Amino acid sequence: MAKIAVIGAKGTIGSRIVAEALSRGHQVTAVVRDPASWTGPEGVALQAGDVLDPASVAEAAVGQDVLVSAVGGGDGPGHEATVEPAARSLVEALRGLGANAPRLLAVGGAGSLEVAPGVRVWDTPGLPEWLLQIMHAHGDAQAFYNSVDDVSWTVLSPAGTIEPGERSGVYRTGTEQLVVDAEGRSHITAEDYAVALVDEIERPAHLGRRFTVGR
Numbered sequence: 001m002a003k004i005a006v007i008g009a010k011g012t013i014g015s016r017i018v019a020e021a022l023s024r025g026h027q028v029t030a031v032v033r034d035p036a037s038w039t040g041p042e043g044v045a046l047q048a049g050d051v052l053d054p055a056s057v058a059e060a061a062v063g064q065d066v067l068v069s070a071v072g073g074g075d076g077p078g079h080e081a082t083v084e085p086a087a088r089s090l091v092e093a094l095r096g097l098g099a100n101a102p103r104l105l106a107v108g109g110a111g112s113l114e115v116a117p118g119v120r121v122w123d124t125p126g127l128p129e130w131l132l133q134i135m136h137a138h139g140d141a142q143a144f145y146n147s148v149d150d151v152s153w154t155v156l157s158p159a160g161t162i163e164p165g166e167r168s169g170v171y172r173t174g175t176e177q178l179v180v181d182a183e184g185r186s187h188i189t190a191e192d193y194a195v196a197l198v199d200e201i202e203r204p205a206h207l208g209r210r211f212t213v214g215r
Helices: 012-023 054-061 079-100 129-146 190-202
Strands: 003-007 027-032 045-048 066-069 103-107 114-116 153-157 161-163 172-174 187-189 209-214
Touching: 003 012, 003 054, 012 027, 012 190, 045 054, 054 066, 054 079, 066 079, 066 190, 079 103, 079 129, 103 190, 129 153, 129 209, 153 190, 161 190, 187 190, 187 209, 190 209
Parallel strands: 003 027, 003 066, 027 045, 066 103, 103 153, 153 209, 161 187
Antiparallel strands: 172 209
16 A cells, blocks of 8 residues: 655545545644644545645655645635645755656646636636636646656646545546536536545546546
8 A cells, every 4th residue: 555645635636635645544644734623534644734835845755656736726815836845845845856856646626727728717718717727827837847858747637626525436547538428517516526536546547637527
């Protein structure tokens, strides 16, 4: 079983990743700003950490097989500024660990996925400005990851809609195109997203690139 550290383990997606990894017998460390505030499941090691501090990230990553970053956007005005700087901090930290660095799996965004040739989700008319800011922040982070060839990374972009729900264990994957169902809807539960991410940990298939999931 893998040793997995999860940054952002208290969030909607991060908490599902923690639960899914634990259910499969993996050794999980939750990296949070304040370990005393942890209210998640038992059996999780706790470590204080700040995703924007490369030294803090490196400390959390030492001895791990996989480092998961579940840092996203949407937590309030200005929060989108965290996404791209976090990507740079994560890569800087792992570069500093050299050959001992764990693999990085990062939660991405759906905004830069294609819905038609040359047309991306963020080109959809009527999207609110706050959402566009978050989408483009994830797009900037993805562009940065695409330039990295000396750290083992994978980004998993969700479907157009991701929200808490049931764990079915069923999903479909794509690469740069939004995954939609027969009615043209793009949806994944946070639970099934976590299934896909832990599947990728156990059976790596997207090293050095982004992929996406949907029902």
